[in-house]
Amino acid sequence: MDEQLLLVEDDASIREVATLGLEQAGFAVTSAGDGREGLIQFRQGHFDLVVLDVMLPSLDGFEILREIRKDSQAPVVMLTARSDLHDVVVGLELGADDYVTKPFELPELVARIKAVLRRSTAEPEGGVIAAGGLEIDPAAFTVRRGDEEIALTATEFRLLLELARHPKQVFTRELLLELVWNYDYLGDSRLVDAAVQRLRGKIEEDPKEPKLIRTVRGVGYRFG
């Protein structure tokens, strides 16, 4: 079955051409032209991934993302204006999995979407990892602390998995961009930093004094 995408974009021309391109790439696309409609569509359907423009009438992309993240870990790719670098940071901090800047080529968008989907669908190898009081089950895509299940996005889950598989090993941001986001060349290191922040917020007892995911200043991160 084709993966179901929700595209929220207010410009009719961009919406149509992106829909065409994504359909030709093999996705089933539902589109919405403003924020409120987009959120209604999201709640009515089941989507494997949401492509979300930031600048939208009635309800902007950040508000939709905030609403989505209240009860869903569905992958989200943001469409941002390149000049609004601030938007990128805000979007990532709210839990977007990746972003594409306008103007973008369709193959670029498709590649980003596929990379994000791969994180949530391709089954990770290896057995259950127990580390730092967490129980990480790659097969079931779940993380537990005792009886409590912690809801992570696919990106957060992969990031945790890569780090936890090699405790004490220092990962540079570039390596994590390659392993988790599938960037092989100059990815945006803010993707890593924002995902680490969100992950800490979910798994650390005190996110300000992280004990599981530690920062190695000037280099990157390590688990434990």
Add this chain to the structure above:
Amino acid sequence: MLRRRLTVAFALAVGVSAVALAAGSYFVVRHNLLKDSVTSSAKQSRQNLQVAPRYLPDQPANLLDVYNGIGGFETVLVAGGQQYSGVGGVGLRQVPPELRKLVRDGKLAYQRTTVAGTHYLVVGGPSDDEAQLYFFYSEQGLWHELDVLRNILLGGGALLVLLAALAGAVIAREALRPVARASEAAHSLAEGLLETRLPVEGRDEFGAWAQAFNEMAGALEAKIAALSAAQARERRFTADVAHELRTPLTGLVGEASLLSEHLEQMPPESRRPAELLIADVGRLRKLVEDLMEISRLQAGAESVNAEPVDLASLTAAILRARGWSERVSLDGEETTVTTDPRRLERIVANLVGNAVEHGGDDGVAVRVGRDGSGAFVEVADHGPGIPPEHLPHLFERFYKADPSRTGRGSGLGLAIAHENALLLGGEIDVRSEPGEGSTFTLRL
């Protein structure tokens, strides 16, 4: 220094006047005193001479006694080949020879002389009996008075000159205070404190000057404010235009990329236009993105995300990613700097891209390393080079060394590279030899 010159001039003017005045009064007083002395001495001498015949030639001693009784002078008497003198110790030897000659010739005459440090006025005259009489009038008191007067005048003059110098210094400082203030104000204007003004005091020339200065400063401030507002508007406009273009451009880029996947199915008459359309959309995209970037850079809206970067491996990755590895040689070992890799990528990709496009067929050589002035990335080509008159303008927006040549770039590449280099705290040098090639060096 103007203040010192004014002080000296003032003191000099007062000094010269004082000296002239003092010298004038001194000589007038001296002249009169000396004349009075001669007049009274001559009168006394005539009376003395009228008395003389009663005692001469027989009783010269008695005559001297008579003279002694009158007092106020001393006498030397020459009569009958003999000389007689009074009690004061003066004698014929002390009478100047010129005077003696005049008196021997029968004239009444006077001359001044000094005997043992005492000033005398000597008046001589003949008596009827072939006798000559010389009367010595002491002028010691007169000369002493003149000395006192001279000293008073000299001291007073010196004091006056000193006072004049002091007054001159004070007056010069006061007079020049507005000048000092104006020069301070001009300095702070030059340093960019455009709100600097001078206090306007009084209606004199300095007041008018301060007012004119303030008007100039006001006009300058208004002009600069207008200019920077215009510049901000212009930049804002560029940014807005680029921003507004982005939405339709996103549509165009998407449509072009869809079209490019279906070129094969197109009939030949629409296929070529579609290819051109796709290429032009690419050019437009590059231009708009560059415009957005340069306007952000020039507005100072960009931030730096610095991390440790190895210049050599980053450059290698750039060459690989752009498909330049075969035409571009890379030389240099690991050189780690703390900088923003994405901005560095923009700079290096631009420099290498230019070299590949304009640098001829002999290939491009990139060197990475560290020298005395820091880390560098050097991009050298063997192209036609750049004429020297174009070098200073290379980093300006839309500057083209050859206007007839429309390159594939936006005309903003070097300007963006330059701004990015500045943002990273570096700079780009260019050396070029027409016919030999060009070398661009990024220094960090």
